Amino acid sequence: MSEYYDVILGIIPLAFFGITGGLFATGFSTTTAVLAAGLVGVSLVGHALFVNGPVDRTPDATPTAAQNVSGAMNAPVDAE
Known part of the structure; x- marks a missing residue:
């Protein structure tokens, strides 16, 4: 499926x-037709950059197998 x-x-x-x-x-x-079409193109680019800007996706809130109960990643294990 195509992205935005x-x-x-x-x-x-x-x-x-x-x-x-x-x-x-x-x-x-x-000249008028190209100018009007160019303004529409610029507005599409502006919308893609500033209104619906590219952001990093946030990681899932579900803990993985590498996380322990406290949520710390790769916590040291007490080996006795």
């Missing part, structure tokens, strides 16, 4: 060419 950033990377060129072509077909000048 894969979708954004696919939508940017589709939006750019689609909006440019649509605006040009409706009578806007090429």
